[in-house]
Amino acid sequence: xxxxxxxxxxxxxxxxxxxxxxxxxxxxxxxxxxxxxxxxxxxxxxxxxxxxxxxxxxxxxxxxxxxxxxxxxxxxxxxxxxxxxxxxxxxxxxxxxxxxxxxxxxxxxxxxxxxxxxxxxxxxxxxxxxxxxxxxxxxxxxxxxxxxxxxxxxxxxxxxxxxxxxxxxxxxxxxxxxxxxxxxxxxxxxxxxxxxxxxxxxxxxxxxxxxxxxxxxxxxxxxxxxxxxxxxxxxxxxxxxxxxxxxxxxxxxxxxxxxxxxxxxxxxxxxxxxxxxxxxxxxxxxxxxxxxxxxxxxxxxxxxxxxxxxxxxxxxxxxxxxxxxxxxxxxxxxxxxxxxxxxxxxxxxxxxxxxxxxxxxxxxxxxxxxxxxxxxxxxxxxxxxxxxxxxxxxxxxxxxxxxxxxxxxxxxxxxxxxxxxxxxxxxxxxxxxxxxxxxxxxxxxxxxxxxxxxxxxxxxxxxxxxxxxxxxxxxxxxxxxxxx
Amino acid sequence: xxxxxxxxxxxxxxxxxxxxxxxxxxxxxxxxxxxxxxxxxxxxxxxxxxxxxxxxxxxxxxxxxxxxxxxxxxxxxxxxxxxxxxxxxxxxxxxxxxxxxxxxxxxxxxxxxxxxxxxxxxxxxxxxxxxxxx
Numbered sequence: 001x002x003x004x005x006x007x008x009x010x011x012x013x014x015x016x017x018x019x020x021x022x023x024x025x026x027x028x029x030x031x032x033x034x035x036x037x038x039x040x041x042x043x044x045x046x047x048x049x050x051x052x053x054x055x056x057x058x059x060x061x062x063x064x065x066x067x068x069x070x071x072x073x074x075x076x077x078x079x080x081x082x083x084x085x086x087x088x089x090x091x092x093x094x095x096x097x098x099x100x101x102x103x104x105x106x107x108x109x110x111x112x113x114x115x116x117x118x119x120x121x122x123x124x125x126x127x128x129x130x131x132x133x134x135x136x137x138x139x140x141x142x143x144x145x146x147x148x149x150x151x152x153x154x155x156x157x158x159x160x161x162x163x164x165x166x167x168x169x170x171x172x173x174x175x176x177x178x179x180x181x182x183x184x185x186x187x188x189x190x191x192x193x194x195x196x197x198x199x200x201x202x203x204x205x206x207x208x209x210x211x212x213x214x215x216x217x218x219x220x221x222x223x224x225x226x227x228x229x230x231x232x233x234x235x236x237x238x239x240x241x242x243x244x245x246x247x248x249x250x251x252x253x254x255x256x257x258x259x260x261x262x263x264x265x266x267x268x269x270x271x272x273x274x275x276x277x278x279x280x281x282x283x284x285x286x287x288x289x290x291x292x293x294x295x296x297x298x299x300x301x302x303x304x305x306x307x308x309x310x311x312x313x314x315x316x317x318x319x320x321x322x323x324x325x326x327x328x329x330x331x332x333x334x335x336x337x338x339x340x341x342x343x344x345x346x347x348x349x350x351x352x353x354x355x356x357x358x359x360x361x362x363x364x365x366x367x368x369x370x371x372x373x374x375x376x377x378x379x380x381x382x383x384x385x386x387x388x389x390x391x392x393x394x395x396x397x398x399x400x401x402x403x404x405x406x407x408x409x410x411x412x413x414x415x416x417x418x419x420x421x422x423x424x425x426x427x428x429x430x431x432x433x434x435x436x437x438x439x440x441x442x443x444x445x446x447x448x449x450x451x452x453x454x455x456x457x458x459x460x461x462x463x464x465x466x467x468x469x470x471x472x473x474x475x476x477x478x479x480x481x482x483x484x
Numbered sequence: 485x486x487x488x489x490x491x492x493x494x495x496x497x498x499x500x501x502x503x504x505x506x507x508x509x510x511x512x513x514x515x516x517x518x519x520x521x522x523x524x525x526x527x528x529x530x531x532x533x534x535x536x537x538x539x540x541x542x543x544x545x546x547x548x549x550x551x552x553x554x555x556x557x558x559x560x561x562x563x564x565x566x567x568x569x570x571x572x573x574x575x576x577x578x579x580x581x582x583x584x585x586x587x588x589x590x591x592x593x594x595x596x597x598x599x600x601x602x603x604x605x606x607x608x609x610x611x612x613x614x615x616x617x618x
Contacts, residue, residue: 305584306587308587308588328571340511343514420603
């Protein structure tokens with residue numbers, strides 16, 4: 001396991017793994033912050049996670065120390081001295097706890113649990129809220145996406161260490177409250193950033209370990225200085241959180257990293273879920289394996305589809321695949337709910353439209369057989385129809401409706417027609433010519449049956465002349481013809 | 485086009501039982517009509533539209549299934565990702581598709597759903613507008 005960490009190839013791998021690690025982990029950690037309100041349940045829960053975090057920190061500590069002993073750990077003597085001074089602090093921190101966090105981090109099972117508990121608390125804390133109709137845990141996902149985004153940016157730019165140090169400074173300046181308030185991402189950033197910075201340094205072997213340890217102890221030192229006043233507090237929650245602040249992001253990363261590195265390197269093909277597999281693409285640069293080629297192709301197609309989906313769904317600024325999927329799922333649920341609600345509210349509102357059409361349909365069923373095909377789509381038939389309808393309207397609305405129904409037309413308010421055409425025009429854009437083109441009439445096939453999907457051209461004919469003859473609601477009526 | 489289909493279906497629902505049925509029954513009928521129109525206008529080329537129409541037409545307690553050679557569940561799903569499983573459940577016909585096909589179908593489904601919602605909203609708005617004017 002040490003070899004995995006030390007080897008230079010895996011450093012980049014681990015950096016990448018941090019990205020997807022923090023996606024689930026930061027949600028839990030954000031949830032930890034969110035559940036700072038003292039409640040029995042919260043205490044118990046984040047006590048457990050704090051415990052598991054410490055378990056990881058213990059393992060990371062063991063890993064990092066041998067690296068120091070190799071003699072490369074002299075980058076900052078402060079850290080050495082700090083390490084000695086911090087060891088007992090570390091031990092104190094790491095004393096209680098075992099590895100529930102290992103399972104917690106590894107299996108991503110708390111993905112569902114924190115989702116249910118986290119959102120309200122997280123939203124309360126962070127003040128991030130989407131609309132009530134969604135009512136979902138956006139705060140943790142935002143942070144994870146934010147983190148992933150920033151991490152990626154920093155990786156691209158080479159991850160300079162001054163950046164890392166600059167990021168770590170705010171950590172010390174914030175009080176504990178602020179550390180909570182500014183959310184986990186600013187805290188999570190320093191560690192992977194120092195990791196990244198050390199990873200980009202030339203000497204490969206132990207700088208990664210150094211980076212780990214430096215970041216770890218550095219963050220610890222900052223957190224400890226910031227939390228001095230809270231340390232002697234008897235209550236478990238706050239100081240544990242403050243101390244775990246440094247341990248938390250690093251620790252799950254470390255356990256996850258060797259596990260995932262092992263799994264990634266072991267399973268060459270490794271089908272299954274998309275998100276973790278995509279991160280190991282850099283490692284498998286060799287394209288000799290047909291399985292890996294097919295795998296990469298599949299992944300690319302999935303990425304394409306995800307991008308297309310991202311454009312459809314609003315609020316598509318999430319970079320993380322899991323959060324994007326979640327967004328999509330919520331949007332689909334929301335749309336289905338809207339259909340349901342609209343169908344319930346439709347009942348009264350449809351009264352204005354339906355009776356006209358209803359009369360037609362009840363009386364027009366018999367007449368549907370005859371006069372199926374009017375003349376072809378020439379403008380002559382249009383005006384003829386218009387005049388005919390106008391004449392019929394003078395006598396009796398019902399007969400006019402009957403005539404229209406026989407022709408396969410229907411009557412609807414202009415506002416509705418224009419609104420509908422505008423609403424559906426964007427959808428039918430590829431089919432072209434779907435927007436209302438005045439003065440163009442197409443005969444319709446029989447009503448009620450499944451129309452063959454011929455060219456779905458929608459046309460609208462506004463029978464202003466007919467209306468001018470004094471039919472009711474003259475200004476608002478129009479004859480709409482559509483086909484397909 | 486979906487608008488006309490939907491309006492026709494709506495009129496059918498209305499005149500089938502004006503006041504004879506409970507409002508919830510009518511609401512369900514309207515919702516079913518909406519989905520049916522959406523699926524019908526999307527065309528048979530989409531897996532979700534076929535599955536949706538199948539689901540709708542199967543509803544009237546048809547116990548006798550035709551012995552058609554329908555290839556169902558070509559590949560059983562290894563539901564490891566809870567998100568993926570949820571998406572499969574949401575998109576009609578999403579149980580037997582591969583993942584990237586699922587994403588494709590989901591995109592189309594979302595597009596059609598959004599348009600249907602916009603259409604229904606438009607109808608409601610204009611209808612209420614007409615009422616308010618009168």
